[in-house]
Amino acid sequence: MKDFFTKKKKYATVPSAKARQDVPEGIVRKCPKCKKIMYVKELSKHLFVCQSCGYHYPIGAHDRAEMLFDQDSYVAFDEKMVSLNPLQFPNYMNKLESDRKKTGLNEAVWTGKGTIEGFEAAVAIMDKGFRMGSMGSVVGEKITRLIEYAGKNGIPVIIFSASGGARMQEGVLSLMQMAKTSGALKAFSENGGLYISIMTHPTTGGVSASFASLGDYNFAEPGALIGFAGRRIIEQTIGEELPDDFQTAEFLLKHGQLDQVIPRSELRTVLGQVLSIHAEGGAE
Amino acid sequence: MGPELDFEKPILELQEKISELKKFMNEKGIDLSDELNHLQERLADLEKDTYGSMTPWERVRVARKLNRPTTLDYIPLLFTDFIECHGDRLYGDDSAIVSGIAKFHGRPVTVIGEQRGRDTKENIMRNFGSPHPEGYRKALRLMKQADKFHRPIITFIDTKGAFPGKAAEERGQSEAIARNLFEMSGLSVPVISVVIGEGASGGALAIGVGNQILMLENAWYSVISPEGAAALLWKDAGKAEEAAKTMKITGSDLKKLGIIDKLIPEVLGGAHHDPKKQAAFIDQALIESFEELSQLTADQIRNQRLAKYRAIGNYETVQENQTNHSIFSYSSDRQ
16 A cells, blocks of 8 residues: 555656757667567668568668678679769759768669579669669669670679669650660560569659569569559549558559569578579570 | 640730731721731741740640640551551550551551540540550550561650559559560661650650650650659649759750750641641651661661660769769768
């Protein structure tokens, strides 16, 4: 009974704005789906997949390369290529510069080669942290060069897409990168080249409507947003609300647009299997 | 003639004045031909000034005029023996794209074009010229057929974009566009694409991977509509006029950027003032393009097309000693 009176009131402590700012960023992250808070260190051990609900956090190109390739097996290509601002778009160069600092990438795609489960592959990894992963001249050129490199060296191409679409600030030049990359894939494909497309969150617009949809195998990560037009634009156009799963990887699988939806934890294994089946060679 | 645009208003007013004066002369039997000649000269000057110095946004508005000639208006003026071919053999027939076989100056060709409506009723039927996947797949079917029979292909681009709809997404709008870019890259027959009105985004490019791209003077072609660009870049669709300028979307802009091969002049005031005369301008440009491409073998046709798009891009590779770029300072604290 005594305790009843002496029991201290429990207050939830709300940190002051100042204190909240003092918490170093990037130590914990809250799952946007199930709201569970996890240490980033712990999260990174699990390939940035929420252990409580399976939500796949979008990841940058450097993290992706690190978890994809066999240890110390990869090198990067064309790391010093930069856009020249063809339309003289105001403030564009500053935005590129700040995204270079933010991501440590020269552009919205990392390209290079390495081995996966022992198999050599030419790999492109888009990074949505750089101008929403949008495709302008440099992204188109880097991907095209990667495909050409793979063709010359007889190795497969794997592209991880993560993009809001074509880069607005380079106008029609961005649009034409769709034709450029698709043309490179056509030439590569006619020579028997293997191309595996992996769509990650988000893969939309001019990227989904070019190389991302052209894989011999089209895979996607769980929950990834994949589509041509933006959800809001569609809702405005047709005047109805769309189902929650609209334009998710699972939705695309159901509608026959994907071979499989592959959890991040199984990706390396599946890629290894596909590469191994192709390494055996088919009937000539 | 359709509704006049605000920048054309002074022309319209002067035209009315002239017709009033004529009426007055006839009714009263008074000779005012000096005055009339003077006004007609002024009108000619005014038209030349107005239409000769149109801003990008004014061109966009001309390109959108309901009475501007469409693919189906040009087909009978440019070709004989046109036979329309419907359907993609997979799902359905999309009337936002028309396609078929025909003869161009006696030579067999395949014709494919985006088709908007010329009135509200037709616009609804043709989905305002915004194709679904089955439209692009129909186009691809016709292109492959053309390849098989060694027929050159002429495509007319005129779309606000591929349709942003639920069914279009379900049936793979992205894949349909991507597949066309991929397969057009491998065609062994000449492909000439003519932008006759609006050319927005992947929905335009999906029938536009040509050996040559031709464009009418008042047509526009870009990665997105001016309204879309303004909304995305400045969160304000009202800034479309500014976007039309900044995005460099007109024929003369794209000629300077090296994207299009030929700029086709338009009848004064726009193609709708005289579709027949406009078709003659297009005809002339097509003949020239065919002549240029007829020098090439099938392999050269493919390679020329691949090389054309391969070369598009504006970038540089910075040297080690350049310090104005920060691309080597990877900060690991990013989330």
